Amino acid sequence: MDSVLTVSLAALWLGILTSVSPCPLATNIAAISFIGKRMGNLGAVILSGLAYSIGRMATYLAVGAIVVAGVLSIPSVSMFLQKYMIMILGPVLIVTGMFLIELISFTIPGMGMTENAEKYTERFGILGAGLLGILFALSFCPVSAALFFGSLIPLAVKEESLILMPSLYGIGTGLPVLLFAVLIAVSARSVGAIFNTLTAFEKWARYATGAVFIGIGIFLSLRYIFSVV
Numbered sequence: 001m002d003s004v005l006t007v008s009l010a011a012l013w014l015g016i017l018t019s020v021s022p023c024p025l026a027t028n029i030a031a032i033s034f035i036g037k038r039m040g041n042l043g044a045v046i047l048s049g050l051a052y053s054i055g056r057m058a059t060y061l062a063v064g065a066i067v068v069a070g071v072l073s074i075p076s077v078s079m080f081l082q083k084y085m086i087m088i089l090g091p092v093l094i095v096t097g098m099f100l101i102e103l104i105s106f107t108i109p110g111m112g113m114t115e116n117a118e119k120y121t122e123r124f125g126i127l128g129a130g131l132l133g134i135l136f137a138l139s140f141c142p143v144s145a146a147l148f149f150g151s152l153i154p155l156a157v158k159e160e161s162l163i164l165m166p167s168l169y170g171i172g173t174g175l176p177v178l179l180f181a182v183l184i185a186v187s188a189r190s191v192g193a194i195f196n197t198l199t200a201f202e203k204w205a206r207y208a209t210g211a212v213f214i215g216i217g218i219f220l221s222l223r224y225i226f227s228v229v
Helices: 002-019 022-036 042-073 075-100 115-122 125-138 142-159 164-186 188-224
Strands: none
Touching (some): 022 164, 042 075, 075 142
16 A cells, blocks of 8 residues: 555656656746637636646546556566566666756657647637647657656556556646646736746756655665665
């Protein structure tokens, strides 16, 4: 029970960390601002933020469930992972942690969404906000790709969790978005202050998470690969 709770909290935290990372955070604010400023009232702006968040959450859930189910449905791969996943997880966490603390980096060319996507979805109002959430969730940037494919998917495969962990990750990505939707609806001036605070928090949280990942990865590698501890 404790293990399930710990892993579930980890999935939720990875989602939150993804959402407040520079690339997704800027994208989220731009998307909600673009749609929200064209709505006539506070309720419509908040609903657009909710629709956008649901679009992102549903996308991460669908992609996560498909990837995990695909991996587990292949008998040879499933048997291999059941036997060696704990050994694979150590190096994966080390590499992901090194990326989070900027010891290594990579780029994903051509994955960004353009203004055309915003203009196209704007005509659909609140529904368009949901569509924009789906589009932006699929446009993985390096940080979100590392956290999703490098951390969440291995943990979900290890726990054989098709729904719970991808869902919690998706919820985590949606919480900060809802906060900004409320702030934009109430006062645009509040957004700048919260943005600066989250930017500082994101760097601290990302470095702390990266250090924890490296530490856990080293421990798992020493224990299950080298049988040292």
